[in-house]
Structures are given as structure tokens and as C-alpha cells.
Amino acid sequence: MKEQINKWFKWREKKLRILIETLKYTKSNRIFYSIAAISDFFIDIFLSSITSIHVKSALGTIVDSYYRRLQNSSRKAVVRIPVFNYDMTFFVTDYEALEIVLPEFERPIAKYFDYISKKYGKGVFIDIGAHVGKYAIRMSRYGWDVVALEPHPVNYKLLCFNAKVNKCNIKALQLAAYSSRNVLRLYISNFSGRHSLVLRSNDYISVSTESIDGLLNSLGIQPYSIKFVKIDVEGATEEVLKGMLNLLRHAKPDIIIEIHPNEKKALEILKELGYKILPIYELGTLTNYYYCFQ
The missing domain is CATH 3.40.50.150 (Vaccinia Virus protein VP39)
Structure with a gap:
């Protein structure tokens, strides 16, 4: 399960970077922004099939469900995904933290x-x-x-x-x-x-x-x-x-x-x-x- 989640994070990070670059060019154009958002939805579905993780929606609820099970502070287990941001390294638990x-x-x-x-x-x-x-x-x-x-x-x-x-x-x-x-x-x-x-x-x-x-x-x-x-x-x-x-x-x-x-x-x-x-x-x-x- 952990290996699958790691793979899902890796592909989602690549997808996110592509989306952000797309939005730089669409700027405030609502039509292009809508197209980018729809594309983002289908890319998420595509990524779910690649990683063999069933993503119930475009928000990746399987990762959030796993995260919720870790929220009890008495549990020591934390899924740590390293993200390199220039010369800084971050460990995160869910995809929203990855994006942030x-x-x-x-x-x-x-x-x-x-x-x-x-x-x-x-x-x-x-x-x-x-x-x-x-x-x-x-x-x-x-x-x-x-x-x-x-x-x-x-x-x-x-x-x-x-x-x-x-x-x-x-x-x-x-x-x-x-x-x-x-x-x-x-x-x-x-x-x-x-x-x-x-x-x-x-x-x-x-x-x-x-x-x-x-x-x-x-x-x-x-x-x-x-x-x-x-x-x-x-x-x-x-x-x-x-x-x-x-x-x-x-x-x-x-x-x-x-x-x-x-x-x-x-x-x-x-x-x-x-x-x-x-x-x-x-x-x-x-x-x-x-x-x-x-």
C-alpha cells in the first residue's frame, strides 16, 4: 500500500507541474482555464489506473482516507513523501500538502x-x-x-x-x-x-x-x-x-x-x-x- 501511495504522489507531482505551466499561459481566460480544469480531472483518473489505486474522485480520496487513519496522535506511523523545493526538503502526508x-x-x-x-x-x-x-x-x-x-x-x-x-x-x-x-x-x-x-x-x-x-x-x-x-x-x-x-x-x-x-x-x-x-x-x-x- 505504501509503495502504491509513493508512486501516486510521484505521478501527481508531475501532473501538477504540467497543470501549473498550462495555467501560466491561460492566465485569466475562463474558457482555457475550464479546459485545463477538465483536463486535470481526466489526468487524475488516468493516474489512478497507472498506479492501480482506485481514486474515487478527482481529489484522490483514497490518499485522504489513508491520511485520516493516521490523524490519531497516538499512532506513530506517518507516510512521509520527500518533496524537494529548491534547496529545501519537505515530508508530507497528503496530496494537498504536496501541492502546498x-x-x-x-x-x-x-x-x-x-x-x-x-x-x-x-x-x-x-x-x-x-x-x-x-x-x-x-x-x-x-x-x-x-x-x-x-x-x-x-x-x-x-x-x-x-x-x-x-x-x-x-x-x-x-x-x-x-x-x-x-x-x-x-x-x-x-x-x-x-x-x-x-x-x-x-x-x-x-x-x-x-x-x-x-x-x-x-x-x-x-x-x-x-x-x-x-x-x-x-x-x-x-x-x-x-x-x-x-x-x-x-x-x-x-x-x-x-x-x-x-x-x-x-x-x-x-x-x-x-x-x-x-x-x-x-x-x-x-x-x-x-x-x-x-
Whole structure:
């Protein structure tokens, strides 16, 4: 089973790279984009026959089903698929994580990380919703001090493992950022990057939450040392911002933030604090990213 999954990941990575290159040429043309999406669907079916894995849909639910069986933190087994991203190596558990860590994914957003690194040189970067560490490791490689929060036990284990593999000194915490210290339900998605405190599903686990202001105080980190924050918390953005108002008012760090369509109030909080909001556009993105700065 593991050998089949490894083969499926390998072929899917090749397929994904082809699709991304196709989308570069189709740009915003809806007709060509639709053709590319339909082609992607049939390529997935074709790949399922090559690898002898029954893919129930174009999303590869067999891999996600296998991943769900690994979500119990008491189980040590994790399917680790190495993905090479320039000079970084990542281990992932499901195909969504594979897509996320590829250099083509969120390329416009990654450019802002390069820009921030040049803008400030070095500083403290807080990665809220670090997943398996794509951006935390990137900033650590730039010489930044990194604090990474990831509440899901499997994602957290891989975050720590990836930091070790890439020889990065990252302060990784198995916590969810929120407006206050608490223990809340983390609703489990079929996809490793979509677990959420607010978007409900049938499955959930209990996780510890902490406000960013409270966390910085307990860690002894001065707010003014923080130059950059990434927030990707699947619908809980407003609560996260409420828990870091002291940091936002006084230190004014630059922010990369993912906003769901129903989270516009989060942007209003930043505007009231004097932030300028710059949308980051990427073809095919279902949610919106913004670069927020002073």
C-alpha cells in the first residue's frame, strides 16, 4: 500500500507541474482555464489506473482516507513523501500538502516573503497556521528567528521533522492562535491544510489555544522585534487578530493574511489600526490573500 501511495504522489507531482505551466499561459481566460480544469480531472483518473489505486474522485480520496487513519496522535506511523523545493526538503502526508510545498504553489505570495526579507534584513517572524513548515523554514533559511504555531498533531510532527531535516532552528508550538487561552475543538478536514476552529465537520479533536499577545509575553519576546506575521487559520482570522491587538497597535508588523469570503470584518480591524491593504492575486485561488503593511 505504501509503495502504491509513493508512486501516486510521484505521478501527481508531475501532473501538477504540467497543470501549473498550462495555467501560466491561460492566465485569466475562463474558457482555457475550464479546459485545463477538465483536463486535470481526466489526468487524475488516468493516474489512478497507472498506479492501480482506485481514486474515487478527482481529489484522490483514497490518499485522504489513508491520511485520516493516521490523524490519531497516538499512532506513530506517518507516510512521509520527500518533496524537494529548491534547496529545501519537505515530508508530507497528503496530496494537498504536496501541492502546498511545491515552489509553483502560491508563487505570488512567496515573492512577498522574499520582499520582506530584503525590506527588514532580519527579525522575528510568526507563522500562525504553519502547516508542515513551508514558510517557517523559508524565513528561517533567510536568517530570521521563527515562531511557528500549528495545532494539528500530525502537521505539528511534520513541522518539527521538516525543520530538523532542513537544519532550521524554529520555535514550533502545538497551539492554535485565538483571542484568548482556552481549549477548543479543532474540526478535522479530509485535507491536511484545512483543519479549522470555526468551519465545522463531523470529526474534531481538542486543542489548546493562546492569544499572540499572551504568548509573546510568556516567551519573553519583545513586540518590536516582530517584523512579519503570516496568518492562515481557515476562518478564525478575526479571533486571531483580537488576540494580538497589542502587537498590532504598537509594533505594527507587516502581515500576510488569508481571508475567507465571510471574513471581511478581519480586514476592517486592520484598517482601523492604520494598515494599508494590498490584495495578492493568484489564478485559481478560492480564498483571498492580502499583504497588510504600514
